[in-house]
Amino acid sequence: MTLGGHLVVAHGAGFRLDLDVELRAGETVAVLGPNGAGKSTLAGVLSGLTALDDGVLRHDDVVLDDPAAGRFVPPHERRIGVMFQDHRLFDHLDVADNVAFGPRAAGVDRRTAAATAERLLDMVGLGGFSARRPAELSGGQAQRVALARALAAAPRALVLDEPLAALDVATRGVMRSVLADGLAEVPGPRVVITHDPVDAFVLADRVLVLEGGRLVQDATPTELRTAPRSTYAAEVAGTNLLTGHLDGSRFEPVGADLALVVAHGGGAGPATVTIPPAAVSLFRAEPEGSPRNTWRTSVARVEETGARRRVTLDAPLPISVDVTPASVDELALGPGVEVWASLKATEISVTPTGDAG
Amino acid sequence: MSLRRPVRAVAPMVSVAVAGLLVGCGGGDDELLVFAAASVGDVAVELAERYEAEHPGVEVVVTVAGSATLREQVRAGAPASVFWSANADVVDDLADGGFVDGEATPVAANGLVVAVPAGNPAGVSDLGDLARADLTIGWCAAGVPCGDLARLVAAAAELDVAADTETSNVRALLTQLRADELDAALVYRTDVVAAGDDVVVVDPLEGSPTTAVTIAALDGGPDDLTGHRDAFIALVAGSDGRAVLDAAGFGAP
Amino acid sequence: MTRPPTTVPRWVVALAALGAVFFAVPILGLLIDAPWRDLVSILTGSAVLEALGLSLVTSVAAAVVAAVIGVPLGVVLARVEFPGRRLVRALVTLPMVLPPVVGGVALLLAFGRRGVVGSILESVTGWTVPFTTVAVVLAAAFVATPFLVLTVEGAVRNLDGRHEAAAATLGADPGTVFRRVTLPMILPSLRAGLVLAWARALGEFGATVTFAGNLPGRTRTLPLAVFVELDTDRATAITMSLLLMAVSLVVLVSMREHWWGRR
Numbered sequence: 001m002t003l004g005g006h007l008v009v010a011h012g013a014g015f016r017l018d019l020d021v022e023l024r025a026g027e028t029v030a031v032l033g034p035n036g037a038g039k040s041t042l043a044g045v046l047s048g049l050t051a052l053d054d055g056v057l058r059h060d061d062v063v064l065d066d067p068a069a070g071r072f073v074p075p076h077e078r079r080i081g082v083m084f085q086d087h088r089l090f091d092h093l094d095v096a097d098n099v100a101f102g103p104r105a106a107g108v109d110r111r112t113a114a115a116t117a118e119r120l121l122d123m124v125g126l127g128g129f130s131a132r133r134p135a136e137l138s139g140g141q142a143q144r145v146a147l148a149r150a151l152a153a154a155p156r157a158l159v160l161d162e163p164l165a166a167l168d169v170a171t172r173g174v175m176r177s178v179l180a181d182g183l184a185e186v187p188g189p190r191v192v193i194t195h196d197p198v199d200a201f202v203l204a205d206r207v208l209v210l211e212g213g214r215l216v217q218d219a220t221p222t223e224l225r226t227a228p229r230s231t232y233a234a235e236v237a238g239t240n241l242l243t244g245h246l247d248g249s250r251f252e253p254v255g256a257d258l259a260l261v262v263a264h265g266g267g268a269g270p271a272t273v274t275i276p277p278a279a280v281s282l283f284r285a286e287p288e289g290s291p292r293n294t295w296r297t298s299v300a301r302v303e304e305t306g307a308r309r310r311v312t313l314d315a316p317l318p319i320s321v322d323v324t325p326a327s328v329d330e331l332a333l334g335p336g337v338e339v340w341a342s343l344k345a346t347e348i349s350v351t352p353t354g355d356a357g
Numbered sequence: 358m359s360l361r362r363p364v365r366a367v368a369p370m371v372s373v374a375v376a377g378l379l380v381g382c383g384g385g386d387d388e389l390l391v392f393a394a395a396s397v398g399d400v401a402v403e404l405a406e407r408y409e410a411e412h413p414g415v416e417v418v419v420t421v422a423g424s425a426t427l428r429e430q431v432r433a434g435a436p437a438s439v440f441w442s443a444n445a446d447v448v449d450d451l452a453d454g455g456f457v458d459g460e461a462t463p464v465a466a467n468g469l470v471v472a473v474p475a476g477n478p479a480g481v482s483d484l485g486d487l488a489r490a491d492l493t494i495g496w497c498a499a500g501v502p503c504g505d506l507a508r509l510v511a512a513a514a515e516l517d518v519a520a521d522t523e524t525s526n527v528r529a530l531l532t533q534l535r536a537d538e539l540d541a542a543l544v545y546r547t548d549v550v551a552a553g554d555d556v557v558v559v560d561p562l563e564g565s566p567t568t569a570v571t572i573a574a575l576d577g578g579p580d581d582l583t584g585h586r587d588a589f590i591a592l593v594a595g596s597d598g599r600a601v602l603d604a605a606g607f608g609a610p
Numbered sequence: 611m612t613r614p615p616t617t618v619p620r621w622v623v624a625l626a627a628l629g630a631v632f633f634a635v636p637i638l639g640l641l642i643d644a645p646w647r648d649l650v651s652i653l654t655g656s657a658v659l660e661a662l663g664l665s666l667v668t669s670v671a672a673a674v675v676a677a678v679i680g681v682p683l684g685v686v687l688a689r690v691e692f693p694g695r696r697l698v699r700a701l702v703t704l705p706m707v708l709p710p711v712v713g714g715v716a717l718l719l720a721f722g723r724r725g726v727v728g729s730i731l732e733s734v735t736g737w738t739v740p741f742t743t744v745a746v747v748l749a750a751a752f753v754a755t756p757f758l759v760l761t762v763e764g765a766v767r768n769l770d771g772r773h774e775a776a777a778a779t780l781g782a783d784p785g786t787v788f789r790r791v792t793l794p795m796i797l798p799s800l801r802a803g804l805v806l807a808w809a810r811a812l813g814e815f816g817a818t819v820t821f822a823g824n825l826p827g828r829t830r831t832l833p834l835a836v837f838v839e840l841d842t843d844r845a846t847a848i849t850m851s852l853l854l855m856a857v858s859l860v861v862l863v864s865m866r867e868h869w870w871g872r873r
Contacts, residue, residue, distance in 0.1 A: 079781050
């Protein structure tokens with residue numbers, strides 16, 4: 001079971017999406033790229049909301065879109081589910097009927113559809129919300145309903161289009177583990193469109209990096225981190241991913257002799273945190289002021305990544321830090337140099353991994 | 358602003374508005390307002406032009422509508438000087454209300470005929486056919502002169518008219534006859550004369566009841582025009598008026 | 611929730627008051643002139659009840675016709691690009707600006723015995739439209755449907771298609787999307803348009819009297835009865851005018867309460 005092909009879409013004169021993709025069943029692929037890279041166009045092409053201008057899109061042996069042959073399978077016949085960034089819930093239906101929409105449209109009887117809706121609402125943690133109206137939900141709740149709705153239609157493939165972009169940082173972590181549960185429900189290919197590397201690292205088996213409508217890298221998250229192939233990839237790949245144990249606002253990374261204070265924690269159990277490389281500041285002397293996380297360490301190495309320099313720190317917390325070349329000179333950074341690192345608690349993203357693993 | 362054309366009004370509100378407008382912008386001192394029934398409209402306009410030619414400085418403004426419509430406008434305070442009705446009953450109503458100055462004058466007789474579209478597509482032969490339910494028949498509504506007269510005619514002939522529409526204005530019947538939407542209608546003889554070749558008479562209804570076309574002076578017009586008012590009525594009731602009425606097909610009073 | 615105080619200039623308030631008076635005075639005139647003592651006996655007269663019944667039946671039927679042809683027209687005008695779309699829109703909305711009498715004449719020329727459609731209809735079925743209750747409904751639908759078309763077109767134009775696209779990805783075919791997403795989303799406008807169209811149909815006069823004639827029990831609706839009675843029985847005419855007004859007012863106000871009241 002694969003979904004993909006050679007995909008070409010030309011939007012006017014300025015933009016052109018042109019890439020080959022192959023999405024396999026049971027695999028979660030993150031499509032990562034800056035704004036305007038063509039990520040959402042790709043989501044549209046897969047689901048049938050955007051037609052190809054050239055190339056061909058296949059689902060196994062079935063041609064879904066082939067402009068040269070004049071073939072185009074409309075969205076409702078493709079059954080490729082999409083969870084939209086703006087959730088697009090139907091305001092005139094309650095939560096249960098929103099989720100039951102897909103089964104009902106497929107001709108499933110009312111009672112069976114309602115049972116499916118109830119099970120999926122339980123799964124996304126919204127049992128008891130059936131009778132609510134979308135207008136009465138928070139952004140995170142609406143996204144959960146949108147996920148349940150997409151799953152209820154029993155999609156052959158599932159696309160999450162910027163599923164967390166509209167949410168605040170505090171809800172993202174929890175929502176990520178809900179998404180992981182949801183993705184596991186789909187036996188076919190799964191796609192997570194995102195500009196946030198954290199989503200890619202936490203949810204995906206494989207990452208496609210898109211820039212300017214082109215595929216610049218197709219790699220596992222680990223490969224991307226160790227060998228980024230573009231400035232953008234390098235920037236996002238520098239994101240530090242730590243697994244460990246969360247207890248309230250205290251996070252203890254595995255194998256590190258240091259505890260971090262996180263702002264968006266809560267609860268206790270296994271968790272993953274991510275730290276953007278630009279969120280860490282380096283000093284020669286112990287910094288004064290507010291940052292809660294301050295520790296003494298030394299520089300392992302310094303690399304050039306485009307316009308910035310990537311500094312990798314040694315124990316107790318081996319993470320990457322992005323600094324300007326001027327800072328490297330000013331602080332005389334080099335292997336073995338002793339520095340103070342400081343990190344704001346609010347810059348740390350937390351994803352509980354208790355159930356999803 | 359000179360409005361010598363007749364003001365034909367379908368809806369009463371419209372003609373009230375027009376009448377008010379005329380009085381308003383003319384200052385009211387040299388415009389003689391004549392209310393004329395639809396059936397005498399053409400005759401009234403012709404005589405008004407003749408009167409104006411003989412009396413420079415006076416404009417005779419003719420408002421044409423159904424007699425009953427005009428009666429209601431007079432009752433509502435329209436400043437008309439002359440009321441020219443299709444029958445005597447409507448004038449009597451106004452006299453009872455104190456709107457009429459002096460005695461009303463019958464100036465002509467008018468009768469109904471059975472009229473059909475040119476070519477008589479439905480093959481109507483006489484008044485008796487108006488009882489046929491398979492024909493599309495029109496007549497005037499009860500309460501307006503042509504409607505009251507039509508009911509008199511039908512009663513005299515002991516006939517149940519199978520009407521499909523009732524209009525409050527006899528001209529509407531002629532329009533529908535011309536469009537061939539009606540198979541037959543009871544209309545004034547004079548209307549058929551005015552309609553030309555599009556409408557033909559199949560039963561002239563000789564000996565049936567007729568109506569007395571009546572003219573009356575009204576109290577409601579400007580006082581300084583009473584001379585012209587009475588002179589205009591004299592013109593209509595005199596030999597000049599008689600000649601014009603004859604030409605239009607009206608009978609002697 | 612408290613709102614910040616909004617200031618409306620005094621002259622705007624003054625003109626608004628003048629406007630309110632302009633609408634109130636004619637109604638006051640009707641109320642003052644109404645034959646209150648005989649009101650009940652006039653209202654329960656068979657002619658009045660007959661006209662009222664006919665008006666209600668034909669106006670509702672006209673609203674149904676408007677819904678059946680007006681909603682698709684509005685949707686197609688808003689969504690489908692085709693050559694001559696502007697012409698079609700102009701045609702469909704023409705009855706709003708055309709004098710209703712002209713509309714009646716046009717209907718005669720189309721559905722009359724000699725009309726383009728009417729002559730064929732008569733030769734095939736032997737049936738003619740003018741002077742029937744069906745003609746009343748057609749005349750009312752002719753003048754009322756444009757109100758619904760414009761409301762629906764505007765509402766559909768305001769939909770950005772995102773929800774319909776979402777429904778399609780959930781497996782809903784275009785028919786299902788239209789029934790379960792598009793229509794419910796424009797429902798408030800649809801209701802408003804239907805009420806407008808119904809109200810216009812209830813008050814229809816000119817096209818009806820021209821195309822359908824004027825016969826008690828068959829084609830004489832309340833407005834036509836008012837027109838006839840104005841020449842013969844003023845008290846009845848005023849009573850029926852009040853009745854017409856009361857029916858419209860009750861429906862419009864109750865609909866407003868139901869559908870727009872919670873603003």
